[in-house]
Amino acid sequence: MTRTVYVNGEYLPEHEAKISIFDRAFLMADGVYEVTSVLDGKLIDFAGHAKRLERSLSELDMRSPVTTDELLEIHRELVRQNGIEEGLVYLQITRGAPGDRDFVFPDPETTEPTIVLFTQNKPGLADSPAAKKGMKIISIEDQRWGRRDIKTTQLLYPSMGKMMAKKAGADDAWMVEDGFVTEGTSNNAYIIKGNTIITRALSNDILHGITRAAVLRFAAEAQMKVEERNYSIDEAKEADEAFITSASAFVMPVVEIDGVALGDGTPGARAARLREIYLEESRKAAI
Structure with a gap:
């Protein structure tokens, strides 16, 4: 066709x-x-x-x-x-x-x-096998231009980051600047400690994700605490769970960071639940 x-x-x-x-x-x-x-x-x-x-x-x-x-x-x-x-x-x-x-x-x-x-x-987009398995990520230096809040077609370095991850046997990369995680190569990044979601605050340093806004709203409605602040890769490795959000991945659990497994190395319950809520609510509001 x-x-x-x-x-x-x-x-x-x-x-x-x-x-x-x-x-x-x-x-x-x-x-x-x-x-x-x-x-x-x-x-x-x-x-x-x-x-x-x-x-x-x-x-x-x-x-x-x-x-x-x-x-x-x-x-x-x-x-x-x-x-x-x-x-x-x-x-x-x-x-x-x-x-x-x-x-x-x-x-x-x-x-x-x-x-x-x-x-x-993309048949099966919502019922992705990757969501059941979880993602493995590596950390790389963030070498992009300073206006990441503008969704431009300048995607060479994010593309290189994905290739670095593939070469390392991982699924994606989180970028780090001045010691703190900015975001993934094509997604926003989060960690979960207890009942608290931690993600970098909005600024010129990251893309203002549309899925990010919806997921944080749904998380608050589900009585989860949200902290918008900087966090390091070392803090991320000690988290209970982690996940990414994007328009194409929705909510995708992260199970390993730089070779360190999070929890028991399988998708966490809170990230999985957030994915369910996001898909359910987004389908209701779709046009």
Whole structure:
């Protein structure tokens, strides 16, 4: 089956989709993106992703070529045309291709952005075997640029981090800066001590995760204490449980950090319960 994608106002077969070689996302990583999960053919946390997209564009003095309502309709149409029951919708907006390569970008009001969306079909996304087994992670130095709160397409170092983890026989990596964990390569990171969830506070140092916001809200409703503060890898190794959150992984337990097993080395009860709650509540609110 040929996948239908969306490029600058057109729904096209993927093999017909093209953008300019002068597009600034290609030349300068001058673009932002969002990934929205699909469960039961419906979009999870779309409003949160749309709001964060708007913020990312604003921080880079970039404008959106579509309204939020139009964006929702494009998402839904791609899900429909591609028959997605469980999967992802990837969205990318760039500053466009205003002309020849130049570090200085033009007035955003006179430059037409590029917008691209495509789906990824992932049956079994909610019932992931990895969630039952748990993840093994390693720690690496955080060498990314300083504005990690903007969801840009500058993903080379996170990609390298995932490859470091794979080479070490692990599933992913947590990044460390000035002695403290920032986040995972494509996810927010948490530890649990007793009945307390500990995660780094929001700042320019980490992505303001949409799944993060929902999970912390659900945790508080479930009478779990939440502490937003810095913590080290050594503290993480002594935790009772750990987990990560992201739009595609939801809540994923972590069972090992730098070769040290957490608890008995299996997914903890609190992380597993948070995953259940998140999936249940998100399905109710899906659109």
